[in-house]
Amino acid sequence: EESASRSDKKKVVAVVGGGLVGALNACYFAKRGFDVQVFETREDIRKAKIVKGRSINLALSHRGRSALKHVGMEDKIVSKGIPMHARMIHSLSGKQSPIPYGKKGQYILSVDRANLNKELLTEAETYPNTTLNFGRKLQDWNAETGLMTFIRSDGSEEEIQADLIVGCDGAFSAIRKQFLRRSRFNFSQTYIPHGYMELTMPPINGEFAMKPNYLHIWPRNTFMMIALPNLDKTFTCTLFMPFEEFEKITTGDEVIEFFQKYFPDTIPLIGVDALKRDYFRLPGQAMVSVKCTPYHIGDKCVLMGDAAHAVVPFYGQGMNAGFEDCIVFEEIMEQFNEDFSAVLPEYTRVRVPDDHAIADLAMYNYIEMRAHVNSRWFLFRKHVDNFLHAIMPKTIIPLYTMVTFSRIRYHEAVKRWHWQDKVINRGLLFSATGAVLGASYLLAKNPPDITKLTVPVEKLWSRLMALRTP
Numbered sequence: 001e002e003s004a005s006r007s008d009k010k011k012v013v014a015v016v017g018g019g020l021v022g023a024l025n026a027c028y029f030a031k032r033g034f035d036v037q038v039f040e041t042r043e044d045i046r047k048a049k050i051v052k053g054r055s056i057n058l059a060l061s062h063r064g065r066s067a068l069k070h071v072g073m074e075d076k077i078v079s080k081g082i083p084m085h086a087r088m089i090h091s092l093s094g095k096q097s098p099i100p101y102g103k104k105g106q107y108i109l110s111v112d113r114a115n116l117n118k119e120l121l122t123e124a125e126t127y128p129n130t131t132l133n134f135g136r137k138l139q140d141w142n143a144e145t146g147l148m149t150f151i152r153s154d155g156s157e158e159e160i161q162a163d164l165i166v167g168c169d170g171a172f173s174a175i176r177k178q179f180l181r182r183s184r185f186n187f188s189q190t191y192i193p194h195g196y197m198e199l200t201m202p203p204i205n206g207e208f209a210m211k212p213n214y215l216h217i218w219p220r221n222t223f224m225m226i227a228l229p230n231l232d233k234t235f236t237c238t239l240f241m242p243f244e245e246f247e248k249i250t251t252g253d254e255v256i257e258f259f260q261k262y263f264p265d266t267i268p269l270i271g272v273d274a275l276k277r278d279y280f281r282l283p284g285q286a287m288v289s290v291k292c293t294p295y296h297i298g299d300k301c302v303l304m305g306d307a308a309h310a311v312v313p314f315y316g317q318g319m320n321a322g323f324e325d326c327i328v329f330e331e332i333m334e335q336f337n338e339d340f341s342a343v344l345p346e347y348t349r350v351r352v353p354d355d356h357a358i359a360d361l362a363m364y365n366y367i368e369m370r371a372h373v374n375s376r377w378f379l380f381r382k383h384v385d386n387f388l389h390a391i392m393p394k395t396i397i398p399l400y401t402m403v404t405f406s407r408i409r410y411h412e413a414v415k416r417w418h419w420q421d422k423v424i425n426r427g428l429l430f431s432a433t434g435a436v437l438g439a440s441y442l443l444a445k446n447p448p449d450i451t452k453l454t455v456p457v458e459k460l461w462s463r464l465m466a467l468r469t470p
């Protein structure tokens with residue numbers, strides 16, 4: 001058994017998983033002077049050949065930026081991100097309607113996933129007390145002794161001891177497997193019936209095919225598509241659709257027929273041949289929601305990122321929540337002076353309600369968008385949000401704003417959202433009652449000739465309800 005501890009003065013922290021959260025976490029623990037060992041299944045992605053046209057991007061917002069800032073990485077990552085100041089809602093007719101996210105400084109950033117991971121690994125490696133071990137897949141580990149067994153790329157086994165194990169090995173975490181064997185460990189996993197597929201929208205004459213500083217959204221109830229810009233002037237489009245719909249489309253012509261029906265404006269932008277080719281490159285990918293508690297075992301192991309809480313991507317918060325895990329853990333390490341026996345239980349107590357809240361919010365968004373949201377309803381909802389926020393800025397803060405542009409704890413944002421809903425409903429009830437009483441008084445005083453009413457009330461009502469139907 002090989003002991004990883006090089007120096008007796010500082011404890012050994014093993015970060016399992018060198019993805020986005022693991023790489024950032026390595027920086028946090030290294031900054032504190034721990035002897036950090038990162039173990040990642042994949043080979044070093046910085047040495048892998050560039051896979052052209054496979055740029056996957058993510059929306060980085062305030063929570064994630066705050067976590068990056070703490071280890072001095074915010075400016076470097078933001079400088080390679082593309083600001084998206086508003087949503088651009090695409091209607092079926094191809095009409096594009098921008099709705100700002102908020103005040104000038106409130107924008108989200110489209111960042112390249114692979115580059116972000118590489119930058120964070122490189123930053124972690126700049127700490128002399130950090131070692132990155134690639135080609136290591138965690139096979140098993142012992143919660144009492146902290147002894148881990150890794151399988152190397154050549155099939156050989158390697159045993160490593162650590163004082164603290166940080167499980168950042170994603171939604172299908174091997175670290176979490178041990179948790180599942182323990183009493184009073186609560187775990188839920190839900191696959192949703194939708195899948196996702198990424199398609200690339202190339203530049204036209206060297207320029208972006210659409211306006212770049214927007215999160216482009218095509219809300220079609222059951223079907224949704226988004227597009228985020230990349231530095232190479234392409235857009236990465238993500239199509240969300242039920243697996244049974246993916247399975248119905250089996251030929252290139254059926255792909256075009258489908259896009260003609262739901263996303264006609266994107267056909268000339270993505271290209272007929274590219275659509276027919278890229279659509280069959282990979283099948284629709286699954287999306288899973290994982291919730292569990294507690295996040296720790298004794299003073300030995302803690303889960304962070306998707307290993308602790310995989311969320312469906314309908315809020316663009318998965319990575320942001322995982323990054324915020326790092327900064328919350330850091331704050332508790334400071335508070336309890338790095339005493340793991342106090343830090344780990346406190347981290348579970350503080351963080352579980354928030355990560356469960358964002359998991360629920362993301363699922364709520366998915367269900368809400370799938371059921372009601374077409375372009376008219378999306379526009380209506382967001383204009384109402386922005387209007388109420390404009391007239392009562394301290395009282396009404398849109399939920400999306402609290403989640404995306406603040407570090408209000410996720411579960412507090414949900415509580416406030418419910419409170420605001422009550423205020424609005426009471427307000428609407430009050431003003432509706434007032435309007436009815438006032439109108440009745442006026443009607444009683446001088447009754448009009450109702451045959452001359454230009455737009456009968458039922459026509460108004462049917463127009464409002466039409467916003468909700470596709």
Ligand SMILES: Cc1cc2nc3c(=O)[nH]c(=O)nc-3n(C[C@H](O)[C@H](O)[C@H](O)COP(=O)(O)OP(=O)(O)OC[C@H]3O[C@@H](n4cnc5c(N)ncnc54)[C@H](O)[C@@H]3O)c2cc1C
Nearest residue numbers: 017019020021041059138169170174305306316318319320
């Ligand atoms: C379609 C889609 C769109 C998304 N869009 C956004 C967005 O816009 N904004 C946002 O904030 N989030 C978004 N997310 C969520 C985001 O991708 C995840 O939350 C984030 O990648 C989680 O990071 P992680 O490091 O916890 O896990 P991962 O990124 O999954 O990294 C886990 C790492 O652990 C390694 N590993 C796994 N098992 C082992 C093992 N046994 N031993 C050693 N290493 C192991 C893996 O190789 C991987 O490198 C999206 C997700 C999806 C699916």
Ligand SMILES: Cc1cnn(-c2ccc(OCc3ccccc3)c(C(=O)O)c2)c1-c1ccc(Cl)c(F)c1
Nearest residue numbers: 059087217224226313314315316368373378381400
């Ligand atoms: C990647 C990313 C970053 N943020 N968002 C996001 C999510 C939801 C939103 O509103 C929900 C709503 C609109 C209208 C009515 C109810 C709810 C908004 C918004 O307000 O602009 C933005 C996404 C995203 C991810 C997947 C899909 Cl499918 C999608 F459309 C967007």
